[in-house]
Amino acid sequence: MTLVVATESVTKRFGSVVALDGVTFGFEAGIVYGLLGPNGAGKTTLIRILTTLLRPDSGRALVDGIDVVAQPGPARSRIGLAGQSAAVDGFLTGRENIEMIGRLYGLTARESKRRTEEILERIGLVEAADRLVRTYSGGMRRRLDLAASMVGRPRVLFLDEPTTGIDPRSRLDIWELIEDLVSDGTTILLTTQYLEEADRLASRIGVIDNGRLIVEGTPDELKDRVGGAVVEVSVPTDRVDEATAALKEIAGEPPKVDRVSGHLSIPAVRGASTLVAVVRRLDQLGIEPEDIALHKPTLDDVFLTLTGHPAEAEVTA
Amino acid sequence: MTRLVSDVVVITRRNLLRNLRLPQLVLFATVQPVMFLVLFNYVFGGSIGLALPPAAGGRYINWLIPGLLVQVVTFGAAQTALGLTEDLKSGVIDRFRSLPMTRAAVLAGRTLADSARNGFVVALMLGVGAVMGFRYQTGFLGLVSAFLLALGFGYSFSWVMATIGLFAKDPETAQTAGFLPLFPLVFASSVFVPTQTMPGWLRAFADHQPVTVIGNAARGLILGEGALPAGHTVASEVRGAILWIGLILVVFVPLAVRAYRRAVA
Numbered sequence A: 001m002t003l004v005v006a007t008e009s010v011t012k013r014f015g016s017v018v019a020l021d022g023v024t025f026g027f028e029a030g031i032v033y034g035l036l037g038p039n040g041a042g043k044t045t046l047i048r049i050l051t052t053l054l055r056p057d058s059g060r061a062l063v064d065g066i067d068v069v070a071q072p073g074p075a076r077s078r079i080g081l082a083g084q085s086a087a088v089d090g091f092l093t094g095r096e097n098i099e100m101i102g103r104l105y106g107l108t109a110r111e112s113k114r115r116t117e118e119i120l121e122r123i124g125l126v127e128a129a130d131r132l133v134r135t136y137s138g139g140m141r142r143r144l145d146l147a148a149s150m151v152g153r154p155r156v157l158f159l160d161e162p163t164t165g166i167d168p169r170s171r172l173d174i175w176e177l178i179e180d181l182v183s184d185g186t187t188i189l190l191t192t193q194y195l196e197e198a199d200r201l202a203s204r205i206g207v208i209d210n211g212r213l214i215v216e217g218t219p220d221e222l223k224d225r226v227g228g229a230v231v232e233v234s235v236p237t238d239r240v241d242e243a244t245a246a247l248k249e250i251a252g253e254p255p256k257v258d259r260v261s262g263h264l265s266i267p268a269v270r271g272a273s274t275l276v277a278v279v280r281r282l283d284q285l286g287i288e289p290e291d292i293a294l295h296k297p298t299l300d301d302v303f304l305t306l307t308g309h310p311a312e313a314e315v316t317a
Numbered sequence B: 001m002t003r004l005v006s007d008v009v010v011i012t013r014r015n016l017l018r019n020l021r022l023p024q025l026v027l028f029a030t031v032q033p034v035m036f037l038v039l040f041n042y043v044f045g046g047s048i049g050l051a052l053p054p055a056a057g058g059r060y061i062n063w064l065i066p067g068l069l070v071q072v073v074t075f076g077a078a079q080t081a082l083g084l085t086e087d088l089k090s091g092v093i094d095r096f097r098s099l100p101m102t103r104a105a106v107l108a109g110r111t112l113a114d115s116a117r118n119g120f121v122v123a124l125m126l127g128v129g130a131v132m133g134f135r136y137q138t139g140f141l142g143l144v145s146a147f148l149l150a151l152g153f154g155y156s157f158s159w160v161m162a163t164i165g166l167f168a169k170d171p172e173t174a175q176t177a178g179f180l181p182l183f184p185l186v187f188a189s190s191v192f193v194p195t196q197t198m199p200g201w202l203r204a205f206a207d208h209q210p211v212t213v214i215g216n217a218a219r220g221l222i223l224g225e226g227a228l229p230a231g232h233t234v235a236s237e238v239r240g241a242i243l244w245i246g247l248i249l250v251v252f253v254p255l256a257v258r259a260y261r262r263a264v265a
């Protein structure tokens, strides 16, 4: 199996800060690879090296079999980049932005125009296409930025935190766009701070912390190590026994119980449906929960499990 | 090669559109130079008029306009530093650097667009100047040559500003750093007043620095040899001006390109 993106012991320092501390990883074409890590982990630095913006201090980085340090030119015609801040031009219209990038990928004026229409359609920005981008919302700018990165039909797309700082509705739009692209055969490396995002989009996930890749695997493998979502419920202490029996029935295994606080939890194997089942059952029994929630594992849980410390503690800079 | 040309055209067009659509840029480009012209002409005109050589035709504005051409293009070049740092900050340069485009195109497109803007401003100044009484004393060809010379100097100075901007990296620093060389160059020159009245040490600098040389060349081309300091000819000033422009380009184009390669890296 040939790897479309591969690095070998890549290191990068900024003064005394070690941004990347020997990263070796790789993945095959046609998938979304999710690079998961907290602020300052080294995600952007790795993307910048792979997209020829930064030279590593040591190690090798290949994209589509091409060494990005030795042959940055050929590498660039195979990649598309949507950086951490939407690098679109506020004083151009959406259409002008994409057409410009198309021309810079080497498309003729006519090709670039045609491709731009195609992409505007795809990202749902046809109506806003002739407005200056500075009037766009954050979500629209992100979508446009993504669009710009795909004009040249690159083999590999690099998306640096494509949904950070935008509302849930726009996030969903971007997720759908990414899924759409992958089904067309584009390979994508995306970074994120949200486990949920990596879980939904990526078929392989690497967790990066302090410049090191601390674990790699499929989302399921990762979740197995961290534990999946759980339903947590607090009931009055005199109803704990009844609630324990009810939850055991739903989960098919005994819940974790804290008798003193009246706190119980079971794995939410069916996600929100498990939560609904619990609510129904407790209601039938006439048990009034004091608190009930579906707790999905977060990046913090991953870190707690894998490193024994929460993600935030890592940010020193 | 065709790729280089098309990339430069695309980037130049983008920067020109930006120049046109940025309201404060349009304002800066038009109001400020005109304000300079009006202020200098009416504030200093009266007192300086007496010390002018006869070639100025007795009007300060005839002396002032050739100098202002150079002042305006020099200040205008500072826009190159600002524009580049804004693009650095917004991530646009990162995107460009990740594209399979000609690397030099980003800088070439920026300096060309800023020169086009300079051309517009200088033409506007000549128009407003004519309304205020400016008349060229040689021929139309002289005026056009002076215009082109000033633009050429502005273009070369854009590369100086590009270098400064790429080292400064953020717009705030570029703003300050970019204007640092501007003030001594523009004010310790023959742009506003003849250099004869300056103290010796300052005059030594003022007489030989590029803004004076370009200013003198423009003045000679527009007003004739009589407007130049004793012993200078129009031909020698023009030669000096072209030399300065060439020298600045030879030094700063490679410097800027190197700084661009390394910027943010």
Ligand SMILES: Nc1ncnc2c1ncn2[C@@H]1O[C@H](COP(=O)(O)OP(=O)(O)OP(=O)(O)O)[C@@H](O)[C@H]1O
Pocket (backbone or CB within 6 Å): A014, A015, A017, A018, A019, A037, A038, A039, A040, A041, A042, A043, A044, A045, A046, A084, A193, A317, B264
């Ligand atoms: N140009 C630079 N100069 C100095 N230090 C830098 C530079 N770029 C990154 N760093 C440092 O390198 C480390 C990794 O940064 P990087 O931007 O790669 O993290 P990240 O995972 O992308 O974080 P975030 O989620 O905040 O974007 C951080 O400690 C950061 O401060």
Ligand SMILES: [Mg+2]
Pocket (backbone or CB within 6 Å): A043, A044, A045, A084, A160
């Ligand atoms: Mg980052």
